[in-house]
Amino acid sequence: MEVLLLRTFGERLAYLRYRKDLSQEEFAKHLNIGKSTLGMYETNKREPGHEMTAQIAAFFEVSVDWLTTGKEFKHKPMSATQEEIVIKDLVARYNINLSNPRTREKLEKIIQLVFDDLQ
Secondary structure, three states, X not given: OOOOXXXXXXXXXXXXXXXXXXXXXXXXXXXXXXXXXXXXXXXXXXXXXXXXXXXXXXXXOOOHHHHHHOOOOOOOOOOOOHHHHXXXXXXXXXXXXXXXXXXXXXXXXXXXXHHXXXX
């Protein structure tokens, strides 16, 4: 078993973003901040405020304590939901550009409608 040492906030943030398969640009847009700001967070050149830290922790479903200190983390493997799998497949198959938030939102609504009809 490989032990992963994430000593800093920036290392933990970059790790979480990588696990979600998000580019810096994609995640920065989600947070409504600049890519360079996110880059500074990940390289520990800048620290986010409390609200931003809480927003990041909520997005990745980790505690603020773990994100900021590295303590109290219990690793749970991430599992993709059916919706996420379908979205990734459609994006790849039809070369959909999700950098536009409206495009992403529309695609998620379509997928949700399909899954609602199946239930």
